[in-house]
Amino acid sequence: MDETQIASLLKSSDIFPLPQSLKLSYGTAGFRGDASLLDSTVYRVGILSSLRSLKLKPSTIGLMITASHNRVSDNGIKVADPSGGMLSQEWEPFADQIANASSPQELVALIREFIEREEISIGGGGDVGEVWLGRDTRPSGESLLRAAEIGVSSVSGCVAVDKGVLTTPQLHWMVRAKNKGLNATESDYFESLSTSFKCLIDLIPVKKLESSKLVLDGANGVGGEKMEELLRGYLRNLDVEVRNTGRDGGVLNESVGADFVQKEKVVPLGFGVNDVGVRCASFDGDADRLVYFYVSSGDKIELLDGDKILSLFALFIKEQLNTLEGKLSRLGVVQTAYANGASTDYLKGLGLDVVFAKTGVKHLHEKAAEFDVGIYFEANGHGTILFSESFVSLLVGKQKDLSEGSDEYNAVSRLVAVSNLINQAVGDAISGLLLVEVILQHMGWSVQKWNELYKDLPSRQVKVEVPDRTAVVTTSEETEALKPLGIQDAINGEIKKYKRGRAFIRPSGTEDVVRVYAEASTQEDADSLGDSVAQLVKSFLGSG
Ligand code: G16
Secondary structure, three states: OOHHHHHHHHHHHHHOOOOOOOOOOOOOOOOEEEHHHOHHHHHHHHHHHHHHHHHOOOOEEEEEEOOOOOOOOEEEEEEEOOOOOEOOHHHHHHHHHHHOOOOHHHHHHHHHHHHHHHOOOOOOOOOOEEEEEEEOOOOOHHHHHHHHHHHHHOOOOEEEEEEEEOOHHHHHHHHHHHHOOOOOOHHHHHHHHHHHHHHHHHOOOOOOOOOOOEEEEOOOOHHHHHHHHHHHHOOOOOOEEEEOOOOOOOOOOOOOHHHHHHHHOEOOOOOOHHHEOOOEEEEOOOOOOEEEEEEEEOOEEEEEOHHHHHHHHHHHHHHHHHHOOOOOOOEEEEEOOOOOHHHHHHHHHOOOEEEEOOOOHHHHHHHHOOOOEEEEEOOOOOEEEEEOHHHHHHHHHHHHHOOOOOHHHHHHHHHHHHHHHOOOOOOOHHHHHHHHHHHHHHHOOOHHHHHOOOOOOOEEEEEEOOOOHHHOEEOOOOOOEEEOOOHHHHHHHHHOOOOOOEEEEEEOOOOOOEEEEEEOOOHHHHHHHHHHHHHHHHHHHOOO
């Protein structure tokens, strides 16, 4: 790193001093916190993204300004690697270090040491690193994006490209496409989704059900807006009414959106008794999560969460794979400890390989990629289907030898279309919604019929505010707490009191809380188990 580069970093980092006593951790999906404190963090992640781009040259990296499901006053950053997936976990410790560097000098020293270790050449001329920036609709997004731009361009040879307001999965999709040398604009994204959606609709053998209206809760965020754009410009015949677009004064994620609906299991604002029985869906703030629901009565809903979406997808994919001659593929599904026990039983009953990963799509994605077709979903609605490149090539090759219109030909065509429809980079509420819609039409199922695949075990989730959530340390699968000492024995004591009782605690990686999950054979028992475990958390860790 030459003197000019050092001077440039020192100068730009002076503009963004680290707020006093700010301690950040990369967390489940990148840095998050109160937006007013994040300028220095975003600027520094801008530098990191440039270094990543230079390291993996020639490649484009994505940097998304979003705090997803968190409240509107928060913001954060997600980084997309050239594959479109999350930033490699190997770089997270460096991200933590630079985000917490207390002075420009310390920051530069850390960068210098890192680029030497990683053998990244800066400013050698020729190599241009590129970072694509996107943001959600949060009011703080624009100024944070400017800080990211300064960070990116303070590394010699690197440029920032502002892609404007996007959903997180759109940016991941675009980064993946760009690095594969494909067309990578937002309209290419819409085009790819709508073309494969129409292809799947055309492949429905017999229309068993008239398509009915879907009502979408856009969480007052970017997803509703983008869904409307897709409907207006590409899928005019799809009957979707979008509510909670944010245009009518609603607040992002406040009593709306996938996180709210999935955790509270009540109707979001803007929905009510007039919607009883209607098929509804919710996105989260940056549209990487999707859940379905229908209003049963009053403010009560029947929730079809990520587990149920996973089950629907698994059933459909399995049906297509079974139609192919010969054993061509390994299909697997990935869940987390939050998966409802009934869903896991159902998936195992289908004869599927079910594996578990830690919370966080980065962990699930990695495991799903080990299969030819790997489906992963978190119960909160974040998930997708990964097709290995070799399997897609095999399908495309096979298609040429089959007679058009045969069952096998149609099954192969459906699988290829699904691989184009469903976002291969990351969980994507828009593409997930389109796939759910087409599968329901294919099966001839209403949302109620879909819900009957299995009955969820009653569950309860509680957030507990504590002085220091990092005092909770869990096993790698997050099902047992190793610290504070003694808490797991106390939790086990509570679990024993309930039929089909199951509970665990873990520190959130996106909010300053400890999460409690409880499951039991009745709702009353699940509530009671959840409350008593929350009490244990408070008594071991104190109240926040
Ligand atoms: C992020 C991650 C998800 C994770 C969620 C909650 O979602 O991408 O994988 O499930 O945070 O994580 P935690 O329980 O650690 O707070 P999002 O939609 O908020 O970006």
